[in-house]
Amino acid sequence: MTTATLIRRRPGLAGIRTDRSWLFRICLGFVALLVLLAIVAPWIAPHDPNAVDLGSALAGPSGAHPAGVDASGRDTLSRLLVGARTSLLGPLGVVVFSTVAGVAVGLAAGWRGGWLDSLLSRGTELVFAFPGMLLAILIVSVYGPGLTAPVLALGVAYLPYVSRLTRSLVLAERERPYVEAYRVQGHSGLQISLRHVLPNIAPVVLAQSTINFGYALIDLAGLSFLGLGVPPLTPDWGRMVFDGESAIQSGYPLSAILPCLAIVMTVVAFNVVGERWADQVARRDR
Amino acid sequence: MSTTTEPHASTGPDAALDIRGLRLNLPGTARPVLDGVDLTVAPRETVALVGESGSGKSLTSRSVLRLLPPGAVAEGRVLVEGRDVLAMNPGELRRLRTHTAAMIFQDPRAATNPLRRIGDFLTESLRLNAQVPAEEATERAVRMLDAVGLGDHVLRRYPGQLSGGMLQRVMIAAALMGDPTLILADEPTTALDVTTQAEVVGLLDDLRGQFGTGLLFVTHDLGLAAAISDRVYVMYAGRIAETGPAEELFQRPRHPYTRALLDSTPRLTAPRGRLAAIGGQPPSLRQELTGCPFAPRCRLATDVCTERAPALIPVADGNPQPHLAACHHSDQLTEVTADA
Numbered sequence: 001m002t003t004a005t006l007i008r009r010r011p012g013l014a015g016i017r018t019d020r021s022w023l024f025r026i027c028l029g030f031v032a033l034l035v036l037l038a039i040v041a042p043w044i045a046p047h048d049p050n051a052v053d054l055g056s057a058l059a060g061p062s063g064a065h066p067a068g069v070d071a072s073g074r075d076t077l078s079r080l081l082v083g084a085r086t087s088l089l090g091p092l093g094v095v096v097f098s099t100v101a102g103v104a105v106g107l108a109a110g111w112r113g114g115w116l117d118s119l120l121s122r123g124t125e126l127v128f129a130f131p132g133m134l135l136a137i138l139i140v141s142v143y144g145p146g147l148t149a150p151v152l153a154l155g156v157a158y159l160p161y162v163s164r165l166t167r168s169l170v171l172a173e174r175e176r177p178y179v180e181a182y183r184v185q186g187h188s189g190l191q192i193s194l195r196h197v198l199p200n201i202a203p204v205v206l207a208q209s210t211i212n213f214g215y216a217l218i219d220l221a222g223l224s225f226l227g228l229g230v231p232p233l234t235p236d237w238g239r240m241v242f243d244g245e246s247a248i249q250s251g252y253p254l255s256a257i258l259p260c261l262a263i264v265m266t267v268v269a270f271n272v273v274g275e276r277w278a279d280q281v282a283r284r285d286r
Numbered sequence: 287m288s289t290t291t292e293p294h295a296s297t298g299p300d301a302a303l304d305i306r307g308l309r310l311n312l313p314g315t316a317r318p319v320l321d322g323v324d325l326t327v328a329p330r331e332t333v334a335l336v337g338e339s340g341s342g343k344s345l346t347s348r349s350v351l352r353l354l355p356p357g358a359v360a361e362g363r364v365l366v367e368g369r370d371v372l373a374m375n376p377g378e379l380r381r382l383r384t385h386t387a388a389m390i391f392q393d394p395r396a397a398t399n400p401l402r403r404i405g406d407f408l409t410e411s412l413r414l415n416a417q418v419p420a421e422e423a424t425e426r427a428v429r430m431l432d433a434v435g436l437g438d439h440v441l442r443r444y445p446g447q448l449s450g451g452m453l454q455r456v457m458i459a460a461a462l463m464g465d466p467t468l469i470l471a472d473e474p475t476t477a478l479d480v481t482t483q484a485e486v487v488g489l490l491d492d493l494r495g496q497f498g499t500g501l502l503f504v505t506h507d508l509g510l511a512a513a514i515s516d517r518v519y520v521m522y523a524g525r526i527a528e529t530g531p532a533e534e535l536f537q538r539p540r541h542p543y544t545r546a547l548l549d550s551t552p553r554l555t556a557p558r559g560r561l562a563a564i565g566g567q568p569p570s571l572r573q574e575l576t577g578c579p580f581a582p583r584c585r586l587a588t589d590v591c592t593e594r595a596p597a598l599i600p601v602a603d604g605n606p607q608p609h610l611a612a613c614h615h616s617d618q619l620t621e622v623t624a625d626a
Contacts, residue, residue, distance in 0.1 A: 199401050
């Protein structure tokens with residue numbers, strides 16, 4: 001079984017696959033911690049993330065501002081914490097949309113086959129032709145900045161990866177004798193595919209979606225960096241890197257480097273966790 | 287086969303299964319995979335369908351539930367309780383599969399969803415397709431498990447926690463859940479070890495009497511077929527070569543293929559030596575067949591065998607159930623078998 005090879009990995013990040021379980025545990029812990037922090041951020045953030053204190057602009061770390069202050073005089077730690085919400089919510093939206101829609105498309109294509117398969121497969125391949133970022137930029141330029149438009153655009157751009165994977169898994173699963181055994185018990189194709197085939201392929205799809213989460217985070221941060229993602233005042237990691245540009249030029253890089261670090265660490269953590277799950281699923285199949 | 291035989295004595299509108307002139311064409315083959323198969327199973331009767339790999343015995347049993355390979359074109363009639371399976375709409379087909387006919391597969395391990403508990407597997411069909419309440423379905427599952435000799439603790443187990451023999455018992459219980467009139471068993475013992483085989487076969491025989499189902503037992507094991515069945519059909523190259531009451535057919539085979547099959551069965555009592563094998567290969571699906579399909583491998587073959595296909599005709603009289611063989615030279619086999 002080649003489940004591991006079916007899952008799409010970006011060449012640059014594929015090297016992070018690991019057999020070291022401690023790294024996996026650390027990454028899983030990091031992801032859990034991050035989610036927890038994002039949830040409780042408004043209550044634990046030391047300052048209002050949008051409170052401007054120009055007097056202490058570009059100040060270094062101090063007791064009142066443990067991670068320093070950015071060029072507009074906003075507390076970096078508070079912005080990082082509150083920014084985690086948008087930075088994680090965006091990719092979550094992308095992943096949920098692309099997974100639900102991708103599984104639906106892939107299941108329909110793989111299970112029914114025939115003209116429906118051709119239609120859906122060609123249709124999703126057409127989406128492949130558009131780079132996800134360009135699609136997102138196009139939609140943002142039409143609808144204006146905001147989180148919904150880029151999330152939907154990236155969701156559509158990520159859909160083919162999930163639907164392709166689902167389709168190939170369904171094709172293999174459909175041939176397994178238990179499917180036939182359910183058929184002769186009088187179950188309809190819809191029942192079998194939803195109640196039995198879907199749970200059997202779910203772990204692989206979830207592994208792919210976890211990996212996709214990291215990619216979506218990079219893409220959304222990139223959009224925010226270009227000023228196309230979230231509205232200007234919203235705390236967001238990509239936006240913070242963009243805002244920190246001027247601070248770097250003034251010789252105070254901390255307010256730009258910290259969100260960069262947050263992005264990189266989060267993406268790596270999600271990738272390690274996803275890859276590990278994918279490898280575990282592949283091992284189980286062998 | 288040009289002439290179709292008259293319905294057998296056991297046939298009637300009340301037959302559990304009545305296949306008439308079933309012909310099955312698959313894409314990419316030069317001859318029909320099934321070529322005019324006639325087969326009946328009476329209620330409470332056990333019928334064995336014997337043949338080598340590729341003879342079409344599995345396809346015949348699968349066509350009863352219309353489990354046909356993609357692209358297959360079926361002609362003829364497959365009547366289950368008098369209704370033609372090949373003409374059913376999807377709803378009728380699902381009702382047939384839920385209530386009337388059930389199938390037991392070769393490999394029980396592969397035929398179960400590893401993620402579902404046994405209880406779920408047993409009751410799902412009744413709950414979803416027959417709208418039976420969950421408690422009632424579970425009650426029936428417990429009764430069926432009891433009938434196959436398993437306790438109700440199995441309900442909470444996953445397939446991976448049961449042995450192959452236990453799992454095949456579960457499959458039999460699953461087949462009985464819908465109270466079918468016909469059970470199709472497609473080599474149900476091939477994946478099991480020998481002692482478990484005997485248990486499963488004995489169990490099937492018991493249950494057939496207990497629940498009054500007809501049983502079509504597909505196998506390549508002649509000894510098993512002789513032990514379990516009332517009547518036997520021998521298939522070769524998609525046609526019925528010979529059929530008759532089990533005892534008579536194995537004592538006095540009237541088709542050279544049946545005879546050769548019996549000769550190539552290993553026996554513990556027979557003198558040691560090389561096992562007799564049937565020379566040559568079964569006919570390829572890529573070539574059209576003229577005449578008798580067994581002619582190239584048959585030592586009785588003459589010119590007429592390669593020119594004209596033999597009809598399935600009665601070869602012995604005075605039986606309540608007819609003995610038929612499709613051979614031009616079946617009379618010559620009467621003496622030959624005297625030493626058997």
